[in-house]
Structures are given as C-alpha cells and as structure tokens.
Amino acid sequence: MKATIDDGRCRGHGVCTTICPEVFAMTDDGYAEAIVDEVPDELVDSAREAAEACPENAVVLD
Template identity: 85%
Template sequence: MKASIDDGRCRGHGVCTTICSEVFAMTDDGYAEAILDEVPEELADRAREAAESCPENAVILD
C-alpha cells in the first residue's frame, strides 16, 4: 500500500503523525507528508486509522 497526502486538503492538524509517525511527518511548513514510499504490512492498520481519523480527509492510501 502506498500513502500520500493531498496537499490541497491538509491543514496541518497532525492527527496522522500522532497515530502513525513511522509513515507520516510534519514538514517545516506545518503540513503532513508521507515519509515512506510503501507502507510496511505491520503498519497498515495504523496507516488506515490515520487516514480515517484525518479531519480533512487528506490522507490517501492506495
């Protein structure tokens, strides 16, 4: 599974980074970014939780 952030939707709440900091981080500008190209299987559930918890629906999992 691949993770990405929709830059047009992200408002920098940081919920994804709190839930799954191994996959998501905050940029210097205060917005989230995916820091792994491919989400490891052992982090898939937490990445899904991060996506479902994002108040702006900015986390994209493919």
C-alpha cells in the first residue's frame, strides 16, 4: 500500500502524524507528508486510521 498526502487539501492539523508517525511527518512548512514509499504491512491498520481521522480527507491510500 502506498500513502500520499493531497497537498491541496492538507491544512496541517497533524492528526495523521499523531496516529501513525512511522508513515507521516510534518514538513518545515507545517504540512503533512508521507515519509515511506510503501506502508509496511504491520502499519496498514494505523495508516488507514490516520486516513479516516484526517479532517480534510488529505490522506490518500492506494
């Protein structure tokens, strides 16, 4: 599974980074970014939870 952040939607709430810091981090500009190319199997549930919790629906999982 690949995780990305829709830059047009992210408003920097940081919910994803709180739920799944192994996959998401905040940039110096205050927005989220995915920090792994592929979500490890053991983090898939956490990444999905982060996507569902994002208030802007900016987390995209493929």
